[in-house]
Amino acid sequence: MTTDTHPLERRTRLLQAANEVGKQVTQILDLDALLPKTVDIICDAYNFYYAGVFLIDETGQWVMLRAGRGEAGKQMIANGHKLEIGGHSMIGACTRERKARIALDVGEEPVHFKNPYLPHTRSEMALPLVVGDKVLGAVTVQSVEERAFTDEDILTLQSMADYLAVAINNAKALKQLEKANAELLRAKTYEALTASTTQAIHWIGNKALPITTTIERMKADLNADVINPQSLLEDLWLIEESTRLILEVKENLLGPARETKPRPAMLADVVQAAAFHAGVPAGKLFVKEIAGTPLALADTTQLARAFGNLFRNALEAKARNVTVIIQPAADPEFVSVEVIDNGEGMPPEILEKAWAAFISTKGAGHPGLGLPAALHVISQLQGRISVTSQPGHGTTFHILLPASNDQPGDLSGGAKSVQLIDDNDPWAQCTADILAAAGKQVTRSLELKGTPDLIVVDEALESLPAADVVAMLGAAGVAAKTVVVAAALKVEPAAAYLRAGVKDVALKPYTQAELAALLRK
Amino acid sequence: MPKILLVDDEPLIQRSMQKTLMRAGYTVEAAGNCADGLKRFEAAEAGGAPFDMALLDLNMPGFDGGEASGAGLELLSRLIGLRPDLPVIILTAYDEVSKVKDAVGRGARGYCVKGREQSLLDQINAIFKEP
Structure with a gap:
């Protein structure tokens, strides 16, 4: 040791190093990070020439170098440096005997291995890594000076090695657990x-x-x-x-x-679109959205499919009506949706199989895929769905979907006047308010009014088919200013609108950013 | 009697669709890949008995013979290149609006998801009724 001359100062540094190893190693559960960190701490704190960690290999006959200080360590690891347990090396002997070995002058040590990568070593210490009755390997510490190790060094370094052994044992146990878990998951997935x-x-x-x-x-x-x-x-x-x-x-x-493309979504509108496509009669659906509910992050085409399946189930269960309540969830990261019907409900033996594919209570004419498909969609969207049901009273689905923020957009550019052709629903109202606040001239009517820069047609119109509206706009010579929007797009009508000359067919904008993009179309 | 070129690599779908269309009064010639479809189209043009419409599968063997996603769109472009006013309907198994935009952008008149054959017949009849 060349730099530490004052014994008290040296002792303090050693204790600090031992503490640091103890603190750090217990926090690291990845061996590839833990072992290099340990050799660095030892060398830096004690100013040693070299330190390395050996672990017993799978055969139990060898100890393999798993971390080594500096270039010498790197090269030895690359060359697969290993020593035989009980062989002619201090590490080999220390691992077999589970006892520290110290050579204050390596020239005199009978089992010292002359390592060509570490030609300047004059003193070496080998410390066993032991947990309970199990030996895991050994730590080597080397100095360029003869008689470099004091009794204090041996004590603190052995205490460090003990910390390290516990950490290695934990890391190995975790790895085994992860491996077992992955195997179990693979087996379960395959089974499913x-x-x-x-x-x-x-x-x-x-x-x-x-x-x-x-x-x-x-x-x-x-x-x-x-x-x-x-x-x-x-x-x-x-x-x-x-x-x-x-x-x-x-x-x-x-x-x-299909691959999902989540975006901020106004759930009340997606629910209305799903009901429209599922054929829920007007007056049977009640949607209540609590003020201040954030948008949800969802692929609206997929989500409309999932809601549609729940609505079809409710209608088949003879529900007199369906109520959907949308509100902030207890966990602010989510939005809560409850789909409540007052149909026949499900008995417990059916309820427990509700999510299984190809199981239906409605006879052989139903494939029984509605609920599994809904479960799959909600899971893909990182949401959760559960169901409660009471025979004779109805069924309630509880859904949580990730919440999303509105994305700001610059509404100053693009079309200056916009006509919305839409039923009087919350989306239309909200969109009209945002556009008006941005200084746009907004008209809402089912008939063409004046000469707007942009005409936006909601595909899910209750009052008349969107195809008729597009035909009317084509006849008026304004199809090229028209964009048909939908919460869930289908290919055949989309092709027909495009062929009729509309400017575009797009997902309904639910954020200012999406609305700004629509204005610039 | 309008003459339709049907290009689909699935023999059962090809034959079933051919029969449906023939029963509806159309003359139908079928091909199983892009290269064969183009060859038949060119031969009909040269022979003075051109096709009045083409129905093209979206995903089928492309011009290099390998299975290609969207190979039908390439055939669509070639056919429209030869005859810009040819009505073409794309057939597919998937609801993908981005592909619809691509197809209509290349000149397709319609798009139909397989399994919804009545919708296909309605589209064909509507196109032939157009003035």
Whole structure:
């Protein structure tokens, strides 16, 4: 030791180093970070030439260098430096005997390994890494001076090695736990996939079977002397119905599998759009949004599909009406949505299988994919969904969706006058207010008024089909100023609007940024 | 009797659609990939009996023979390049509005998700009724 001359100062530094190792190593649970940090702390605090950490390999015959100070350490690790346990090295001997070994002059040490990467070593200490009755490896500390280690050094360094051994043991245990967890997860995922695939194949097989048997029967009937048209018509119906069910499975499974594109969404509007597409009669749906509810972060096309499935279930359960309550959740990171129907409700034995695919209470005519698809969509959006139900009283779905902030946008540019062709719903009201506040001239009407710069048509119009509105605008020569907006877009109508000459078809803007982009279209 | 070119690589869908269209009164010629579809279209033009419409699958073997996502759009562009007023409908298994915009931008007149055949027949009839 060349720099520490005052014994008290030296002792203080050693104790601080021991404390630092103790503090740091217990916080690091990644061996690749823990071991290099430890050798650096030891060398810096004691001003040693070299320090390294060896761990016993899987065979139990060797100790492998896992961290080493400086360039020498790097090269030895790259070369796979290892020493035999019990062999002719201080580390090998110390690991076997579980006892510290010190060579105050390595020239005199009978088991010292002459390392070509560390030619200036004159003193060396090997400290075992032991936890309980288990030896994990050893730490080597080397100095360029003879007799560099005092009794105090040995004590503090062994105490450091003990801390380190505990930390290594914890890190290894965590790694084993993570590995076991990953294996369990893989096994469970595989099991779930196999189960659902088997169910899907079984279900589709059951639906396809009537097609083949009916066709064989029809072939035979057509060769008969007397043809029975009634029987043939019934057979055709059987084929039609089986095919419809198989195609319905494709529609349900393909939807949630698509990549989601979350954006800030006004849930009340997505709920209205979902009800419109699911055919919920006007007057049966009540949407209550508590003032101050933030926007949710969601892919609105997918979310509308999920809400649509819940509404269809409610209608099939003979609900007299459906109430949707949207409000801030107890956790400010989320928005809460409750979908409450007063239909037949579900008994407990059905409720516990509600999320399983291909299980339906409505007979063979239903694939039973509505709720699993809704679960999949909500999960993909990082939300949660649960259900409570009371037979005879109805069912309530509790949904949490991640909250989102409005995204500010510059509304000063783009169209100066805008006509909104929309039913009198909260989205239209909110959009009109924002545009008016930004100094735009806003008109709201189902008929063309004046010569606006931009015409925005809501696709989900209760009062008349959007296609008729687009045709009317085309006849008036203003289709090129028109953008059709929807909470959930479908391809066939989108192609038709575009072919009719509208400027664009877009997702409904729910933020100022999206509205600003719409004005600049 | 309007003549339709149908290009789809799935033989059962191809045949079933061909029968439906023939039953509805159309003459239908089918191809199983982009290259064959283009060849038939060019031959019909050269032979003085051109097609009145084309129905193209979106995802099928492209001009290099490999399965390509959106290969039907390339065939669409080639056909429109040869005859700008040709009505073309794109057939697909997916609801993807971005692809619709691409298709209409290239000149497609319609877009149909497979399994909704009645919608396809309605679209075809509507196009032929256009003045």
